[in-house]
Amino acid sequence: MGLVDANSAGFVHGGTVMMLCDEVAGLAATRHSRHRVVTAGMDRMTFLEPIHVGELVTFTASVNAAWRTSMEVGVRVEAEQPRDGSVRHTNTAYLTMVALDDDGRPVEVPPLEAASDDERRREREAQTRRRNRLAEREEIRRGRSG
Numbered sequence: 278m279g280l281v282d283a284n285s286a287g288f289v290h291g292g293t294v295m296m297l298c299d300e301v302a303g304l305a306a307t308r309h310s311r312h313r314v315v316t317a318g319m320d321r322m323t324f325l326e327p328i329h330v331g332e333l334v335t336f337t338a339s340v341n342a343a344w345r346t347s348m349e350v351g352v353r354v355e356a357e358q359p360r361d362g363s364v365r366h367t368n369t370a371y372l373t374m375v376a377l378d379d380d381g382r383p384v385e386v387p388p389l390e391a392a393s394d395d396e397r398r399r400e401r402e403a404q405t406r407r408r409n410r411l412a413e414r415e416e417i418r419r420g421r422s423g
């Protein structure tokens with residue numbers, strides 16, 4: 278991360294981290310679906326520790342769950358201090374990406390085949406986040422319709 282990524286205190290802007298999370302999530306979802314994708318929502322963005330100018334930042338994305346046309350992608354962000362090699366987990370993000378066909382309409386994506394315990398845990402947790410998001414939307418809709 279360089280000076281243009283940071284504020285005057287030397288901390289990398291949250292928006293810069295979010296933009297890069299969005300970019301890697303899009304790539305992971307494209308590789309899974311083999312379609313172009315759009316971001317439908319960022320379900321969570323956690324800032325655990327600040328990232329400083331001069332640190333090397335790694336973004337690791339995985340498709341956690343695939344539904345009909347949408348996928349949840351989780352992104353783990355780690356910052357490495359290049360002089361001593363120490364690595365810190367700085368952020369976690371969960372984004373919903375939707376695959377589109379050539380006419381820009383949502384298109385079905387292949388199912389996810391969770392093979393390891395970790396993959397099954399990620400899928401289970403993604404289902405929980407989706408359930409909670411839809412329940413929240415429904416509760417707000419009911420509240421507004423009086």
Ligand SMILES: CC(C)(COP(=O)(O)OP(=O)(O)OC[C@H]1O[C@@H](n2cnc3c(N)ncnc32)[C@H](O)[C@@H]1OP(=O)(O)O)[C@@H](O)C(=O)NCCC(=O)NCCS
Nearest residue numbers: 314315316317318343344345346347348373375377382383
């Ligand atoms: C995302 C988008 C394609 C969904 O279109 P839509 O007409 O609502 O389509 P559908 O109702 O068929 O929904 C398609 C999928 O998107 C999901 N979706 C729609 N809105 C969502 C939201 N706010 N959060 C999470 N998922 C959402 C639906 O659950 C559905 O998933 P499923 O097929 O796996 O069940 C459309 O809202 C859009 O183009 N938004 C703008 C995207 C954008 O510009 N992103 C930034 C630049 S990449």
